[in-house]
Amino acid sequence: MNKTNQAIGNYRWTICGLLFFATTVNYLDRQVLSLLAPSLSEEFGWSNSDYANITAVFQFIYAISMLFAGRIIDKLGTKWGYILAITVWSLGAIMHAYSIQVGLTFSNIMAWIGIGAVPVSIAGFMLSRAVLGFGESGNFPAAIKATAEYFPKKERSLATGIFNSGSNVGAILAPVTVPLIAVKWGWETAFILVGAIGFVWIFFWFAFYEKPERQTKLSKAELDYIHHDCEVASNETEQSKEEKVAWFKLLSYKQTWAFVFGKFMTDGIWWFFLFWLPKYLEAQFGMVKTDITLPLAVLYSMTMVGSIGGGWFPVHFINKGHSPYDGRMKAMLVIALFPLVVLLAHSMIKNK
Template sequence: MSSTKQTTPAETIQGKIGGYRWTICGLLFFATTVNYLDRQVLSLLQPMLAEKFGWSNTDYANIAAVFQFTYAISMLFAGRIIDRLGTKWGYAWALIIWSLAAILHAYAEPLGRAVSPIFTAVGFAAIPVSVLGFMVARAFLGFGESGNFPAAIKATAEYFPKKERSLATGIFNSGSNVGAILAPITVPWIASHLGWEYTFFIIGAIGFLWLVFWFYYYEIPDRQKRLTSSERAYISSDSEPVLEPDSPASAEKVSWFKLLGFKQTWAFAFGKLMTDGVWWFFLFWLPAYLKVQYGLTGTEVMLPLAALYSMTMIGSIGGGWFPVYFINKGYNPYEGRMRAMLVIALFPLLVLAAQPLGHISYWFPVLFIGIGASAHQAWSANIFTTVSDMFPKKSVASVTGIGGMAGGIGGVLVTKAGGYLFDHYEKLGQIETGYTIMFAFCAVAYLAAWAVMKTLVPKMKPVAL
């Protein structure tokens, strides 16, 4: 009788059937931490670099937008490439490219001088050399980093049953929070002691350490010798039927156009379009915001930023667990996730209080923005998992890439809008008005996204390819 007893989630976590899949989750967490460390160095050095090179808010917005635009376009291809290369090599190549690109930032000035004749020839002679160099480096960084989430979501779909995927996604996605916490602690110190060039070089080189562990510990579950037979059976307990490698259905490549024919794809893409820009805004503009409105620079931003991003870890892991509450009440995974996402979408409304109470202390906006950022991470853990809820594994990375492209485009729009608003209102001596407008968008974006997603896909409807 005991051999046929259904394993509960609690027993699973306690290791009754083995827990090697959580080792894989740890690798995804480490890679995501490195991913966010690399992308946040520039935002923390922005006050120093803006003063050194004479950048305007629009200059910085253009540099950030190049990263986001390249990231957005590359996400579309990254998902397809990873589906074809497989998770192991697809993830490895992504990290190699983005780590080298992170190091390339240290050589932004000579890089800018090298590409300046090309840009001049096509009519962009007015762009400063330093801006050009960082734009090129950010473009390569965006190309490489676009592979992180499609690969991580694909690995999660490979190693976790549906009921555990949002928790696993929440855990590995919390690496973005750890990266955001470590960056303000380490970047200003390295820059002040060794210079901004060494900061990019040192932080960029960290990723290569991950490759050693990745190649040693990762293999697809069917070839993974470290998995017990019971854990392998548990992982595949709710998976789609396994096709023979030589079967026509297994070999079929699912086109982007076919995937775009499903409302489920558009629901995911719109949710990313509306909300990813909020996270990009918090990540790229908060150091500048704390400097402009509260005079915090260098190591002074370490404590408030570390506190703010520490809050987001609660949202990431807690948001991953939250749908389980509804699933245990009898809702299917998608319906439970959507109910959780509606509750999560209410918390960013507190960001509306950041500016009105900011005159009392900068800790009020730090607190309310921290709640909004925490809610974003909870939202992110769930919106990613809606893909693996409804699409077969062979198309998960491709659909994630389509949504990631939409999210990147949303990030470009938000970043460019921020740069324009801040320059406009700074000339009027009212830059706080620009931030108030941006915070208002950040507050309502999630409710708008949820409403459209629910309209497009009101009930659980798995996609048959």
């Protein structure tokens, strides 16, 4: 730690740590099902299509909820919005352990209103995934909002890269812990124990998080540093007026389409890793339960390195005198070209 940081303070990184652990829990909870999918499919007689339908419910509800999660976080505030999100998704994670009971009730309701019966196990897991997806949609909007509140612009990409690496840490911890818990105490216990971690996090979030202007643990020097490259009202009681942007107006911005295109091109691969890789390793290589721990840990360890590196790159360019916008654009270009260079090198080596 240099003298400048000592003088300013580093409480903002405590908040970043909380965001990191929340994101870790987020991915721990969503990974449990995929890791147990081979054994659950055998126990309940699921086909690949049945499992695909269960995972599709999570993705559909998650995608729809993301459209409104940010609004909810803005309405409730970062502190209580995050608490609501993690409470809902932790309850959804625990619900998986009671999917048979949940599915029986759901199937009876569907039959009563005249809709064809859905197999009990599938119905229960679908409903549990829906609750999980709704709650988990609040994680990234809340984490990004907290980052904007606690970090100056030049540090936000690094802070985002650090807390986002929690998704990879969660994906690493899940194959290390979940199969062992399931083998020793049963699959229901795996869902309950992992789901309960979120409630532990809420205690620390409630104790350590407050808006920077009301945070007694934050020094004035650090508060000034956080706001030094932002336009801040001189009077703390003056409320800044935020312009509300209509949904359709967002579609007129090229930045919106650039982000949508980037997500469209990458998310399919990421979701395959999250939900289908354990079943792929079982079908292709006969790997089950604890056999998949090492390959999954290696994969997500590398994505964690990429996440933190991707957050550091813009800071590197900004410190060299580039504007925050130019720094981010240059970093994204370098990162986008890196896989192409790797593929080209691999092709050249293979053809030798």
